[in-house]
Amino acid sequence: MISHRSAAGMLLLASALLGASALSAPAAERPGRAQASLAKGKEIYARECAACHGVKGDGEGPGAHIVNPKPRNFILGVFKLRTTPSGQPPTDDDLLRTITQGIAHSAMPSFRELPEADRRALVGVVRQFADIKTAPRPIAIPAAPEVSAALLEKGKTVYTALKCQTCHGDTGTGDGASSLTLKDDAKGRIWAPDLTTGVFKSGDDAKALYARIATGLDGTPMPSYASQAKPDEIWAVVHYVRSLAKR
Ligand code: HEC
Ligand code: HEC
Structure with a gap:
């Protein structure tokens, strides 16, 4: 026969077990x-x-x-x-x-x-x-290279080779010819920003800027460069863009 005390004890044990399993379950569960x-x-x-x-x-x-x-x-x-x-x-x-x-x-x-x-x-x-039901996976971002004159020179070459100037202009001030006609997906007027202000929507973190150039700004004309540029080229252009602000 189960006494009052042991029944209460079992209840306590059961709730402790339940509590423990609820704690160890991932957030989604x-x-x-x-x-x-x-x-x-x-x-x-x-x-x-x-x-x-x-x-x-x-x-x-x-x-x-x-x-x-x-x-x-x-x-x-x-x-x-x-x-x-x-x-x-x-x-x-x-x-x-x-x-x-x-x-x-x-x-x-x-x-x-x-x-x-x-x-x-x-x-x-x-x-x-x-309606985001999945856990989307971030892209891999390799460690940042050391900033050097050679890296910035390479970044400038990448900037020109990828035709960033058509929107952002030769000196990054946002006066590229295409910038006059850009629209976002909602058909709103949008401009290629002046990159020399050093203020970015992504914040001032270099990795965030890498992600911005690698994955683009969806819904705007700013494309993703992940398939056109290698990681070392993206890093070079990120540091070139950051260097524009320091002048
Ligand atoms: C077709 C035009 C176009 C081209 C080409 C283009 N951009 Fe952009 N870019 C934009 C527009 C438009 C925005 C702003 C989007 C917004 O503000 O929502 C932008 C935003 C940016 C930003 C700001 C991101 C932030 O966090 O604020 C950076 C940096 C940038 N572009 C760099 C580049 C580089 C580097 C290239 C070339 C590899 C390039 N862009 C090519 C149109 C372009
Ligand atoms: C005063 C107006 C205003 C308020 C208040 C506001 N937002 Fe926004 N939010 C905006 C605007 C404008 C944009 C678009 C900016 C752009 O496209 O560059 C935006 C964009 C966003 C984005 C999209 C980011 C992306 O990657 O495209 C998110 C997420 C967001 N807001 C969340 C919030 C949340 C959560 C709150 C409340 C805690 C909030 N916002 C309050 C004006 C506002």
Whole structure:
């Protein structure tokens, strides 16, 4: 016969085991916690993001029409700032970086002051709007080479060989002939940025700039160069672009 005490003990043991297995399961297998985080994220989204990105995530918030570029329509699932190949969704870290840093040269603010758990909850909301169900894999980025005069010279040669000047101009100031007619996927007017300001949507991290040139800015005329250039050529042009700002 089982005494009261041992029945209670078994209950305790069972709940401890359940607790332990819930803790060791990966995030995706913890529906309770994931749902709580998503609910929290939706609350923060309504307060911080909906004015621009719209309650439905379609980029049609009341503030959307006074800014250029327009806030992203998440439903289309097209993202500019990724470490994943062109045409693929961003990783959670890519979205977290964007939400944390904001996007220079645009109305997208930085949410650095929100606790990380809140920013991660917002990542979940964006993923849901964009219907991202997989865990996209980032491209491999080899270690950065040492910057030298020879590397910058090589970067300049790559810049010309890949015809970056047709949009960004011979000296990188954004005055290439094609820049006069560029449009983004939403048919909005878009310009090739002045690379000499040293301020990038990707932030000032060299690796992020490598990803930008290797994978492009999806939804814009800025192409992915992963298939046209070797990793050492991409690194050379990244450092050449960074050197333009220092002059
Ligand atoms: C004041 C308007 C505004 C607010 C508020 C705002 N955004 Fe944005 N957001 C933008 C604009 C504009 C862009 C497009 C920038 C561009 O294309 O360069 C953007 C782009 C984005 C992108 C796309 C990045 C990419 O790789 O293409 C994400 C993700 C994003 N915002 C998330 C959020 C989240 C989450 C919030 C709330 C915490 C938020 N935004 C609040 C204006 C806003
Ligand atoms: C067809 C025109 C075109 C060509 C060719 C082109 N770009 Fe761009 N590039 C753009 C546009 C447009 C943007 C801005 C997109 C935006 O702001 O959403 C851009 C953005 C950039 C950025 C800014 C990224 C950031 O994080 O803000 C860099 C750096 C860049 N291009 C470098 C290059 C280099 C290097 C090449 C050649 C290997 C090149 N581009 C070729 C049109 C072009």
